Amino acid sequence: xxxxxxxxxxxxxxxxxxxxxxxxxxxxxxxxxxxxxxxxxxxxxxxxxxxxxxxxxxxxxxxxxxxxxxxxxxxxxxxxxxxxxxxxxxxxxxxxxxxxxxxxxxxxxxxxxxxxxxxxxxxxxxxxxxxxxxxxxxxxxxxxxxxxxxxxxxxxxxxxxxxxxxxxxxxxxxxxxxxxxxxxxxxxxxxxxxxxxxxxxxxxxxxxxxxxxxxxxxxxxxxxxxxxxxxxxxxxxxxxxxxxxxxxxxxxxxxxxxxxxxxxxxxxxxxxxxxxxxxxxxxxxxxxxxxxxxxxxxxxxxxxxxxxxxxxxxxxxxxxxxxxxxxxxxxxxxxxxxxxxxxxxxxxxxxxxxxxxxxxxxxxxxxxxxxxxxxxxxxxxxxxxxxxxxxxxxxxxxxxxxxxxxxxxxxxxxxxxxxxxxxxxxxxxxxxxxxxxxxxxxxxxxxxxxxxxxxxxxxxxxxxxxxxxxxxxxxxxxxxxxxxxxxxxxxxxxxxxxxxxxxxxxxxxxxxxxxxxxxxxxxxxxxxxxxxxxxxxxxxxxxxxxxxxxxxxxxxxxxxxxxxxxxxxxxxxxxxxxxxxxxxxxxxxxxxxxxxxxxxxxxxxxxxxxxxxxxxxxxxxxxxxxxxxxxxxxxxxxxxxxxxxxxxxxxxxxxxxxxxxxxxxxxxxxxxxxxxxxxxxxxxxxxxxxxxxxxxxxxxxxxxxxxxxxxxxxxxxxxxxxxxxxxxxxxxxxxxxxxxxxxxxxxxxxxxxxxxxxxxxxxxxxxxxxxxxxxxxxxxxxxxxxxxxxxxxxxxxxxxxxxxxxxxxxxxxxxxxxxxxxx
Numbered sequence: 001x002x003x004x005x006x007x008x009x010x011x012x013x014x015x016x017x018x019x020x021x022x023x024x025x026x027x028x029x030x031x032x033x034x035x036x037x038x039x040x041x042x043x044x045x046x047x048x049x050x051x052x053x054x055x056x057x058x059x060x061x062x063x064x065x066x067x068x069x070x071x072x073x074x075x076x077x078x079x080x081x082x083x084x085x086x087x088x089x090x091x092x093x094x095x096x097x098x099x100x101x102x103x104x105x106x107x108x109x110x111x112x113x114x115x116x117x118x119x120x121x122x123x124x125x126x127x128x129x130x131x132x133x134x135x136x137x138x139x140x141x142x143x144x145x146x147x148x149x150x151x152x153x154x155x156x157x158x159x160x161x162x163x164x165x166x167x168x169x170x171x172x173x174x175x176x177x178x179x180x181x182x183x184x185x186x187x188x189x190x191x192x193x194x195x196x197x198x199x200x201x202x203x204x205x206x207x208x209x210x211x212x213x214x215x216x217x218x219x220x221x222x223x224x225x226x227x228x229x230x231x232x233x234x235x236x237x238x239x240x241x242x243x244x245x246x247x248x249x250x251x252x253x254x255x256x257x258x259x260x261x262x263x264x265x266x267x268x269x270x271x272x273x274x275x276x277x278x279x280x281x282x283x284x285x286x287x288x289x290x291x292x293x294x295x296x297x298x299x300x301x302x303x304x305x306x307x308x309x310x311x312x313x314x315x316x317x318x319x320x321x322x323x324x325x326x327x328x329x330x331x332x333x334x335x336x337x338x339x340x341x342x343x344x345x346x347x348x349x350x351x352x353x354x355x356x357x358x359x360x361x362x363x364x365x366x367x368x369x370x371x372x373x374x375x376x377x378x379x380x381x382x383x384x385x386x387x388x389x390x391x392x393x394x395x396x397x398x399x400x401x402x403x404x405x406x407x408x409x410x411x412x413x414x415x416x417x418x419x420x421x422x423x424x425x426x427x428x429x430x431x432x433x434x435x436x437x438x439x440x441x442x443x444x445x446x447x448x449x450x451x452x453x454x455x456x457x458x459x460x461x462x463x464x465x466x467x468x469x470x471x472x473x474x475x476x477x478x479x480x481x482x483x484x485x486x487x488x489x490x491x492x493x494x495x496x497x498x499x500x501x502x503x504x505x506x507x508x509x510x511x512x513x514x515x516x517x518x519x520x521x522x523x524x525x526x527x528x529x530x531x532x533x534x535x536x537x538x539x540x541x542x543x544x545x546x547x548x549x550x551x552x553x554x555x556x557x558x559x560x561x562x563x564x565x566x567x568x569x570x571x572x573x574x575x576x577x578x579x580x581x582x583x584x585x586x587x588x589x590x591x592x593x594x595x596x597x598x599x600x601x602x603x604x605x606x607x608x609x610x611x612x613x614x615x616x617x618x619x620x621x622x623x624x625x626x627x628x629x630x631x632x633x634x635x636x637x638x639x640x641x642x643x644x645x646x647x648x649x650x651x652x653x654x655x656x657x658x659x660x661x662x663x664x665x666x667x668x669x670x671x672x673x674x675x676x677x678x679x680x681x682x683x684x685x686x687x688x689x690x691x692x693x694x695x696x697x698x699x700x701x702x703x704x705x706x707x708x709x710x711x712x713x714x715x716x717x718x719x720x721x722x723x724x725x726x727x728x729x730x731x732x733x734x735x736x737x738x739x740x741x742x743x744x745x746x747x748x749x750x751x752x753x754x755x756x757x758x759x760x761x762x763x764x765x766x767x768x769x770x771x772x773x774x775x776x777x778x779x780x781x782x783x784x785x786x787x788x789x790x791x792x793x794x795x796x797x798x799x800x801x802x803x804x805x806x807x808x809x810x811x812x813x814x815x816x817x818x819x820x821x822x823x
Contacts, residue, residue, distance in 0.1 A: 005025060005026055005027055006026070006027040006028075006029075007023070007027070007028065008031060009031040009032055009033055012026075012028070012031070012033070013036060016038060016041060021040050021041050021042055022042050023041055023042060023043050023046060024042055024043065024044045024045055024046060025044075025045045025046060026043070026046045026047070027046070027047045028043070028046055028047060028048050028051050029047050029048070029049050029050050029051065029071055030050040030051065030071060031051050031052070032051070032052040033051065033056050034054045034056065035055045035056060036056050037056070037057040038053075038056055038057065038058055038061060039057050039059040039060055039061065040059070040060045040061060041061045042061070042062040043061065043063050043066055044062050044063065044064040044065055044066060045064070045065040046066050046067075047066075047067050048066050048067065048068050048282050049067060049069050049070060049071050049281070049282060050069075050070060050071040050282060051068070051282050051283075052282075053282070053287045054283050054285045054286060054287065055285070055286045055287060056284075056287045056288070057287070057288045058284075058287055058288060058289050058292050059288055059289075059290045059292070060290075060291045060292065061289070061292045061293075062292070062293045063292065063294045063297050064293055064294070064295045064296055064297065065295070065296045066294070066297045066298070067297070068281070068282035068297060068299050068301075068302045069281050069282055069298065069299070069300040069302060069319075070280055070281045070300075070301045071280070274301075274323075274324055275324055278301045278303050278323075278324045281301035282301070282302045282303070283302070283303040284302065284303060284304050284307045285303045285304070285305050285306055286305075286306045286307060287307050288307075288308045289307055289308060289309055289310075289312045290308055290309075290310045290311060290312070290359075291310070291311045291312070292312050293312075293313045294312065294313060294314055294317055295313055295314075295315045295316055296315075296316045296317065297317050297318070298317075298318040298319055299317055299318065299319055299320055299322075299323050300318070300319035300322045300323070301322060301323075302323045302324070303323070303324045304324060304328060304330060305324055305326030305327075306326055307328065308359075309328055309329070309330070309359060310358075310359030310379055311359055311360075311361045311379070311381040312359075312361055313361050313363070314336075314339035314340060314361065315339070315340065315342055317339075317340055320336050320339070321333070321336060329355070329356065329357050329359075329360055332355065334351075335352070335355065335360070338352075338362070338365065339360070339362075342362070342365045342366065343366035343367075344366065344367060344368075344369075350369060352370060352371060352372050352375050353371055353373045353374055353375060354373070354374040354375055355372075355375045355376075356375075356376050357372075357376060357377050357380060358376050358377070358378050358379055359379045359380060360380045360381075361380070361381045362380065362381065362382055362385050363381050363382070363384060363385065364383070364384045365382075365385045365386070366385075367385050367386055367387050367390055368386050368387070368388040368389060368390065369388070369389050369390065370387075370390050370391070371390070371391040372390060372391060372395045373391050373392075373393045373394060373395065374394045374395070375395050375396070376395075376396040377395055377400050378396050378397065378398040378399060378416075379398065379399045379400060380397075380400045380401070381401050382401060382402050382405050383402070383404055383405065384404040384405060385402075385405045385406070386405075386406045387405055387406060387407050387410050388406055388407070388409050389408075389409040389410060389411075390407075390410050390411070391410075391411045391435070392410055392411060392412050392415045393411055393412070393413045393414060393415065393435060394413070394415065394416065395416065396415075397415060397416055397417045397418070397421050398416060398418045398420060398421065399418065399420035400420075400421050400422070401422045402421065402422055402423055402426055403424045403425055404424070404425045404427070405426055405427070406427045406428070407426055407427070407428040407431060408427065408428050408429045408430060409429075409430065409431070409432070410428075410431050410432070411431075411432045411435050411436070412432070412433065413432075413435060417463070423459065423460040423463060424460070425457075426459050426460060428454050428459035429454055430445055430446060430447060431445075431446050431459070432444060432446075433445075433446060446462065469502060469515045469516060469517055469518065470499075470515070470516040470517075470518050470527055470528060471513060471514075471515055472513070472514040472515075472516065472528060472531060472532070473511070473512075473513050474511065474512045474513070474514065474535075477539075477691075478511065478512050479535075479538070479539040481538075482535050482538040482539040483512070483535065485534075485538050486531055486532075486534040486535035486538060487499070487501070487514070487531070489534055490527065490530060490531045490534065493530070494522070494527065496519065496522075497518050497519055497527060498517070498519040498522070499516050499517070499518060499522075499527075500516060500517045501514065501515070501516055502515050502516065502517045503515040536686070536690065539690070540690040634671060634672070634673055635672050635673070635695045635696065635738075636674075636675055636692055636694040636695055637659075637663075637672060637674050637675065637694060637695075637697075637698060637781075638676075638677065638689070638692050638694035638696070638697050639656055639659070639674065639675065639676040639677065639698050639700065640677050640680045640688065640697065640698070640699045640700070640701075641656065641676070641677070641678045641679070641680060641699075641701060642679065642680045642699075642700075642702070642709075642710060642711045643679075643701060643702075643712075644702070644710060644711075644712045644713075644716060644717055644718040645715075645716045645717055645718075646717060647710070647718055648702075650700070650701065650702070650770055650773075651770050651774065652700050652701065654774060655700050655743070655773065656676060656700070658774055658777065658778045659698070659777055659778065659781045660674055662778055662781050662782045662785060663781055663785050665785070666781075666782065666785020666786060667785065667786055667787065668785055668786065668787050669785060672785065675688075675692045675694065679712050679716070680712065681711055681712050681713060681714065681719065682711050682719060682721050684711075685711075685721075685726075685729060686729060689729070689732075689733055693736060694736075694737065695736065695737060695738045695739070696737070696739050696740070696741070696784075697730075697739075697740045697741070698740075698741045698743065698777070699740070699741065699742045699743060699744060699747075700743045700744065700773070700777070701744050702718075702744050702745060703742065703744035703747040703750070703764065704720065704745075704746060705746035706749055707720050707722065708720045708722035708723060708725075708726075709721050709723075709742070709744065709747065709750055722750075723749055723753035724753055726753065726754055727753040727754050727756060730757055730758055731756075731757040733758075734757045738758075738759055738760065739758070739759065739760040739761070739762075739790045740754055740761045740762070741761075741762045741777070741780065742754075742761065742762060742763045742764070743764070743768075743773050743776065743777055744764065744768070745764055745766070745767040745768055746764060746765075746766060746767065747764045748763035748764060748765045748813050748815070749763070750763060751763025751813065751815045752815050752820070755815040755816065755817050755820055756817065756820060759816065759817045759818070760790040760791075760814065760815075760816055761814075761815045761816075761817075762780075762794055762797075762812055762813065762814055763812075763815060764811050764812060764813065765810075765811060765812075765813050766811055768808055768811045768812075769806065769808060771804065771806060772801050772804075772806045772808040775797075775800045775801045775803075775806065776798065776800060776801055776812055777797065778797075778800055779793075779796040779798070779799060779800025780793045780794065780796060780797035780800075781793070782796065782800075783795075783796035791814065794812065794814040797812060798810070798812055
């Protein structure tokens with residue numbers, strides 16, 4: 001119960017410094033504790049209306065049953081201020097309407113058109129300020145069609161009334177909203193009634209004043225006539241003004257009520273009203289309310305902007321919907337309802353997906369069947385909460401307290417738990433590691449045996465290895481041998497990490513998760529980075545070795561086929577053998593100790609007899625060397641194309657098609673292989689380089705100058721990669737890549753970075769037209785296909801731009817590594 005036991009801030013601070021913490025039921029209205037440390041203080045049932053706790057430290061403090069908000073004199077003052085605002089708005093727009101009504105007529109029809117158009121413009125502005133909803137505009141349209149209204153506008157006497165009554169509508173919508181924000185529904189209704197009366201009286205007073213002002217401003221002879229005319233206008237306008245003002249005021253009160261009930265169409269009115277009403281109210285702005293208890297407190301007109309609200313308790317608070325929340329979790333109506341009641345209700349309120357709920361206090365809350373997919377519940381208090389069947393897929397739970405919580409039937413796929421997540425005393429019979437599907441309603445249940453359940457305390461033991469492990473996820477052409485070698489080297493390099501394989505899981509088609517146990521002090525991030533660097537290096541070597549072995553096997557098979565054919569047609573192969581410097585007997589019997597070179601590998605000591613048996617050996621080393629020589633004779637061109645959504649769409653398919661067709665027509669077409677990678681993401685670049693081992697890399701897409709080249713992200717949107725990152729990437733391929741073409745706007749910056757490691761790099765010194773980019777590519781690769789050097793190919797590309805009549809032949813720039821080294 002609140003008392004009149006008033007105490008000043010100075011006295012409170014003195015007692016706090018002396019060790020006292022009990023300040024319950026005190027009257028602290030209007031006191032200032034700005035930037036003071038009051039951690040652990042108990043202000044339960046205190047009157048803190050108008051109290052300033054800005055930037056105060058209030059950790060573990062109690063405000064149970066306290067009354068916050070505005071002091072009475074502030075509430076009255078702000079309410080009067082809103083009425084004055086309405087009056088000023090009415091005067092301003094009434095003045096504009098007078099300008100409309102005073103337009104000198106040239107003839108009746110012109111006056112009608114001018115007056116109607118001008119007034120409709122004013123009224124549209126007023127109604128758009130109130131609301132942009134279609135039904136309101138439709139209602140206005142119906143009203144504007146009234147014949148008498150148009151006639152009144154034409155006369156000029158009712159134009160004033162229309163604008164004046166409309167002017168107060170917006171102002172009193174705000175008045176109604178603010179009034180309800182102050183004191184609830186009853187005062188809001190009273191404010192609406194007062195607004196109606198005020199609007200009618202204001203219309204009458206202003207009309208009379210205007211009439212007499214004009215009368216005295218004109219010459220005496222005509223003043224009486226003007227005054228009489230205006231007096232008649234006022235008499236006719238008065239009744240209509242009162243009625244219309246009351247109707248529009250009721251309508252504005254409805255808009256204000258609708259805004260404060262949470263209607264999204266009028267959210268801006270609600271925000272403005274609450275912000276205005278919180279002026280002079282209790283302020284916790286930028287205060288630290290970590291672990292504070294506001295149970296059953298009245299919080300109307302209270303400012304919580306930028307406050308630290310970690311684990312703050314809000315159970316059974318009143319008027320929480322009328323606080324100024326800033327950007328905290330209090331913004332969401334469904335979250336406020338959950339904090340107050342401690343339970344979710346049916347319908348949309350069960351969905352809290354992807355919300356920022358860091359530090360929220362849901363202790364003992366009933367969250368059964370709620371969905372928190374992708375939400376951030378880090379550092380939240382979920383002690384004793386019921387999370388049965390809750391969807392915690394990809395939910396972040398760093399340092400979240402789940403002590404005593406119920407997790408039976410929860411879906412925990414890829415949830416973000418850490419060492420700081422507390423599982424003490426968790427009650428859980430079973431969980432699901434995946435979301436349910438139509439075909440599998442119980443996916444990846446743990447324990448796997450459906451007849452078994454976790455005993456008390458077992459879930460913590462089950463989940464702990466997952467928390468303490470290093471998870472290494474492999475996809476895209478998984479190489480088991482590379483995994484084994486990379487893990488062995490990682491364990492040898494970091495004996496203190498105590499690495500141990502605890503699980504190997506198959507994830508999807510061909511994907512593998514390697515789970516390693518580590519020591520508590522191990523740096524998992526560094527271990528993961530080192531592991532994958534080694535794994536990718538070994539995988540690349542394995543792929544190259546496999547390609548060479550496959551080619552060697554094909555050569556061996558080809559040689560075997562040739563020898564079998566030689567048995568059937570010995571005269572042909574004998575002649576060929578003789579021409580290469582060997583000798584072969586004409587005797588169709590046995591042939592002894594003959595050797596020669598068939599052009600593929602080396603055969604020695606072979607005996608080919610009439611019985612068709614082959615003996616001897618094939619030198620695999622010679623075959624392998626020949627294979628390597630043939631691989632090096634082929635030059636691979638790798639196309640990296642990126643054309644993100646939301647950017648100018650380039651004709652990249654035409655550019656690549658022209659390059660392909662030009663190479664097919666070239667004299668040396670057999671020396672080139674064209675590989676293509678489309679919609680390239682940053683991570684795809686390195687994979688493509690490792691998979692294809694190109695000698696020439698051609699990027700086609702967008703560039704931004706200093707910011708980098710534009711690739712795509714997982715959603716197809718633009719993703720920047722700067723020149724230094726690209727330079728470090730291509731440094732790994734210095735001995736392999738001979739030339740890189742960056743066929744995009746402003747790519748000279750990246751070309752200079754990459755040329756530190758690659759012999760020839762082509763970039764663009766400014767924006768390049770799509771047609772010019774295509775012509776350069778065609779000219780460049782036509783020259784390469786003809787056997788010309790990279791420098792000649794660059795010149796050919798520039799000439800191709802000029803021959804096409806495009807004045808951008810100076811845009812491409814060739815940057816050479818040798819030139820940079822000479823500087």
